[in-house]
Amino acid sequence: MRLVIGKPLGFCFGVKRAIDKLEAALKDYGKVYALGSPIHNEEEVKRLISLGLELVEAVEELPQSSVVFIRAHGTTPEILEKAREKGCTIIDGTCPSVKNAQEKARLLSQEGYEVIVVGDPKHPEVQSIKGCTAGRASVVSSSKDVTDFPSKDKIGVVSQTTQEEGTLLSIVSVLLRKARELRAYNTICKATLHRQETVRKLAAETEGIIVIGGRNSTNTAKLVEVGKREGSDVLWIAKPDEIDKSWLENKHIIGIAAGASTPDWLINDVINSLSSR
Ligand code: SF4
Structure with missing residues (x-):
């Protein structure tokens, strides 16, 4: 054979960067809370838990003034604000490529575009991107999802970083006929x-x-x-x-x-x- x-x-650069930050925080603080699993790999999560990581599902579960790690997928501005209100120290592991998608979605929303995020609506990264539009963006996964989308003056598109380029292209080509102005950012990493x-x-x-x-x-x-x-x-x-x-x-x-x-x-x-x- x-x-x-x-x-x-x-490991891609974004995950490596996030895990390095988390390991450094575990060394410095001993105990660190992660909002949701810090990485989509159970074996690696077990290793991090053995170093002092604790997982919580919601910001409400964070102890006052604790140290909280934001994973590479990022989180919504609303959750960040709640963690700050609790006096938490934030270790931000958001991948720069995810930050880019979040910023593009925020910009499109502020400039009056109807924002479309191409991705899986349940994925935390997509929720973090949508959160940057104050929850106004629509999330679609295939060109079928936009076939009946109403025509708009301005439509803006960003993508979940892990999408396939073909999916993004097929959605953009359908939307091209539905907007007087279409602005699409290829935010696939x-x-x-x-x-x-x-x-x-x-x-x-x-x-x-x-x-x-x-x-x-x-x-x-x-x-x-x-x-x-x-x-x-x-x-x-x-x-x-x-x-x-x-x-x-x-x-x-x-x-x-x-x-x-x-x-x-x-x-x-x-x-x-x-x-x-
Ligand atoms: S956006 Fe790309 S580089 Fe960043 S964590 Fe995801 S896969 Fe890795």
Whole structure:
């Protein structure tokens, strides 16, 4: 069996930056609260909890004057304000690419555009972007969602950073006929595009791809989708013991890809486990 390791692989710059900030805060303060899971990877979350991280779901659960970590997906201005009112020290791990999408949405809203966010309405990053428009933006996931969208003078579009470019393009092309003025920002981050491109290459060069990443990671799910669309036999695993023996049978060249929230130590564990076979 030969392994072809995709590049880039694992932590993107935004997640690495956020985790570095969180680890430094854990060292300085001992106890840090995170609003929601700080990273979409359960194994990495377990490691951070062992260092003193505590997860809370809502700002109301934060103790007075505690230290709170904002994950790479960012949060809404409203939640930030509530944390400040509680006297919390804020460690802001919001990825600069997410900040860019938030700022573009805020700008469009302030300039009177009907704002459309392309993404998953339940995803925390999308909620943080929508929050920057005082909740006025509409969230859509496919061109079908905008087919019946009413015509407007000014429509502005931004995207969740982990979307596929094709989805954004198809939505923008439908909206083009619905606005006198359309302003669209491609806020998909390069780290996402590069990882999707890696999977396309692996699909062409290998007999199957193992994608490593958390089940709750959108960018990992997109890699799986891209691989399958390219006709590859894709196995999605969250940890080494999920490698399915029957999937490996009769495969001689296997590609390895990983989501932007998959830590290096976990990728190495998977590679070591495969090498030892
Ligand atoms: S995938 Fe992109 S936007 Fe998301 S954290 Fe990484 S660099 Fe930032």
